[in-house]
Amino acid sequence: MHDHGTHTKLILAAVVGFAVLAVLGVPVLSYLPLLAILAICPLMMMFMMWRMGQDSDTTREDRPAAHRH
Numbered sequence: 347m348h349d350h351g352t353h354t355k356l357i358l359a360a361v362v363g364f365a366v367l368a369v370l371g372v373p374v375l376s377y378l379p380l381l382a383i384l385a386i387c388p389l390m391m392m393f394m395m396w397r398m399g400q401d402s403d404t405t406r407e408d409r410p411a412a413h414r415h
Contacts, residue, residue, distance in 0.1 A: 353392070 367374045 364374055
């Protein structure tokens with residue numbers, strides 16, 4: 347399956363980098379809107395990949411009738 351530890355380490359590294367830049371006096375708050383926009387793409391991709399993995403675990407016939415579309 348997927349290694350979620352890698353994602354956690356990447357997020358932790360980004361937070362630490364953000365904190366270091368803030369301590370050094372870089373105006374990081376002005377970059378927050380740009381960073382938020384850039385973060386949306388990978389977050390959506392991870393969510394879609396997770397959903398695809400959830401859907402592939404069961405077939406249409408295995409799901410309860412209430413969840414069939």
